[in-house]
Amino acid sequence: MKIKCPTCRQKTDWLNNPFRPFCSERCKLIDLGAWASEKFVIEGKLDDEADNDASEKEINNA
Numbered sequence: 348m349k350i351k352c353p354t355c356r357q358k359t360d361w362l363n364n365p366f367r368p369f370c371s372e373r374c375k376l377i378d379l380g381a382w383a384s385e386k387f388v389i390e391g392k393l394d395d396e397a398d399n400d401a402s403e404k405e406i407n408n409a
């Protein structure tokens with residue numbers, strides 16, 4: 348059975364592949380790194396918005 352590596356789109360074996368669904372450890376790490384970076388950016392953006400909301404409320408109350 349052949350599958351496509353989600354990172355580099357190359358065909359790779361599903362059986363006997365310790366890195367599946369990726370073709371190699373490198374592609375697995377790239378995908379995990381991309382996911383972690385994306386999550387970090389989204390969380391940072393949410394933190395900034397939360398700070399802005401808090402500041403506006405403080406100004407309105409004062």
Ligand SMILES: [Zn+2]
Nearest residue numbers: 352355370374
């Ligand atoms: Zn790959």
